Amino acid sequence: MPDETGGLRERKKLATREALSAAALRLALERGAENVRVDDIAEAAGVSPRTYNNYFSSREQAIVAAVTAERASRVAAALRARPREEPLAEAVTEAVVEQYTSEPAGEALALITSSPRLRKEYVEAAVAMRQPLESAIAERLDGAAALAPAVLAAAVSAATRVALAHWVRASDTGGGFVVVRVERSLPDLLREALAQVAPALRAAQG
Amino acid sequence: MPDETGGLRERKKLATREALSAAALRLALERGAENVRVDDIAEAAGVSPRTYNNYFSSREQAIVAAVTAERASRVAAALRARPREEPLAEAVTEAVVEQYTSEPAGEALALITSSPRLRKEYVEAAVAMRQPLESAIAERLDGAAALAPAVLAAAVSAATRVALAHWVRASDTGGGFVVVRVERSLPDLLREALAQVAPALRAAQG
DNA sequence: ACACAAACTTGCGTGTACGCAAAAATTCGC
DNA sequence: GCGAATTTTTGCGTACACGCAAGTTTGTGT
Numbered sequence: 001m002p003d004e005t006g007g008l009r010e011r012k013k014l015a016t017r018e019a020l021s022a023a024a025l026r027l028a029l030e031r032g033a034e035n036v037r038v039d040d041i042a043e044a045a046g047v048s049p050r051t052y053n054n055y056f057s058s059r060e061q062a063i064v065a066a067v068t069a070e071r072a073s074r075v076a077a078a079l080r081a082r083p084r085e086e087p088l089a090e091a092v093t094e095a096v097v098e099q100y101t102s103e104p105a106g107e108a109l110a111l112i113t114s115s116p117r118l119r120k121e122y123v124e125a126a127v128a129m130r131q132p133l134e135s136a137i138a139e140r141l142d143g144a145a146a147l148a149p150a151v152l153a154a155a156v157s158a159a160t161r162v163a164l165a166h167w168v169r170a171s172d173t174g175g176g177f178v179v180v181r182v183e184r185s186l187p188d189l190l191r192e193a194l195a196q197v198a199p200a201l202r203a204a205q206g
Numbered sequence: 207m208p209d210e211t212g213g214l215r216e217r218k219k220l221a222t223r224e225a226l227s228a229a230a231l232r233l234a235l236e237r238g239a240e241n242v243r244v245d246d247i248a249e250a251a252g253v254s255p256r257t258y259n260n261y262f263s264s265r266e267q268a269i270v271a272a273v274t275a276e277r278a279s280r281v282a283a284a285l286r287a288r289p290r291e292e293p294l295a296e297a298v299t300e301a302v303v304e305q306y307t308s309e310p311a312g313e314a315l316a317l318i319t320s321s322p323r324l325r326k327e328y329v330e331a332a333v334a335m336r337q338p339l340e341s342a343i344a345e346r347l348d349g350a351a352a353l354a355p356a357v358l359a360a361a362v363s364a365a366t367r368v369a370l371a372h373w374v375r376a377s378d379t380g381g382g383f384v385v386v387r388v389e390r391s392l393p394d395l396l397r398e399a400l401a402q403v404a405p406a407l408r409a410a411q412g
Numbered sequence: 413a414c415a416c417a418a419a420c421t422t423g424c425g426t427g428t429a430c431g432c433a434a435a436a437a438t439t440c441g442c
Numbered sequence: 443g444c445g446a447a448t449t450t451t452t453g454c455g456t457a458c459a460c461g462c463a464a465g466t467t468t469g470t471g472t
């Protein structure tokens with residue numbers, strides 16, 4: 001009795017991808033992000049360095065992917081799982097917030113926020129949800145304008161990025177002086193950001 | 207009587223930047239994008255290769271910048287130039303469409319659309335308007351939520367990217383067969399895309 | 413089972429990105 | 443105007459991204 005998902009090829013590919021990003025994260029935690037070479041990651045995952053680059057196009061991407069891996073498709077799945085009679089705006093907001101409520105373990109998060117490159121990659125990782133979201137939104141918007149699903153998905157992704165950028169910026173205020181910062185929780189920021197695009201979602205559905 | 211703008215330093219910097227992107231575009235048009243080396247660009251602009259990378263972080267960026275250079279700040283300026291009593295949604299839409307109505311000369315456009323890397327960079331160049339737009343929008347939204355200007359600017363930028371992506375995709379359908387494509391004008395696409403985010407702008411202003 | 417097609421991996425080579433520290437240019441206080 | 447402070451340019455070195463063309467593995471039809 002085999003497990004399930006698709007052919008062997010796809011499973012192997014996924015396994016390689018996960019092995020790579022897991023190795024990347026582990027090594028980065030052990031030695032610090034700057035002391036991890038691509039070759040180290042490849043070796044730890046048991047593939048050639050060249051293969052590493054078939055999966056990730058930057059070191060940062062591999063590290064961050066260990067944390068953000070399935071989030072994009074999970075958001076779309078979460079949206080589909082919501083009752084169809086629920087307004088799109090609420091459904092989307094809840095789907096997104098839900099996927100960001102269990103943030104990575106403290107150590108991984110500390111690692112990511114400690115490096116500008118990793119921070120950027122982490123925030124930008126939210127663009128990955130655009131395509132899945134677009135499909136899921138399209139299913140709820142049959143009669144809308146052609147560009148509507150794409151634009152709305154892009155807007156949601158953009159709002160998410162703004163919220164994330166705000167959130168991770170909490171730690172970039174280096175310099176020695178302790179700046180008084182009003183720390184807001186991520187769900188909080190996400191809800192505020194998404195509330196700004198909600199009217200667009202309502203209008204598209206209305 | 208000197209011209210105007212700021213100190214010598216800033217003018218030189220700007221001149222260097224323009225020389226670099228102009229050289230990049232000219233060389234790409236002459237030889238094709240793949241036959242242009244960073245060293246060629248640097249030499250044509252009279253700076254060291256290393257300096258080139260102080261201005262642009264990819265060859266594509268330099269080429270595309272020749273066309274998109276000031277667009278971001280022009281959008282913000284156009285928005286500020288609009289009557290304050292005009293609804294934000296209209297003002298933003300017109301400001302954006304206005305800046306995209308005179309698209310680059312055919313040859314440059316053909317060059318850009320002929321390469322996936324350049325197409326991507328061209329579309330992504332729209333993110334540059336986020337920051338300027340955020341400031342300009344903030345000036346019209348005094349009492350709104352903290353994240354509102356950032357989110358709305360990001361949404362507008364995202365909508366613009368969707369429209370551009372659709373537009374440039376007109377030429378990526380290669381393969382020999384002539385596919386029947388409904389070509390829509392860029393202003394047309396921009397208006398449809400921006401119409402999707404307009405409700406959010408109205409709500410923020412409400 | 414078998415052989416053929418399609419997809420993935422790998423090594424190699426070329427061009428690129430960027431940190432660092434020294435040198436050149438510009439600005440500023442006096 | 444003049445010398446010190448700041449900013450920019452530059453060379454160098456290292457690591458990286460990616461096209462290409464084999465070589466290898468997986469999927470398919472018979």
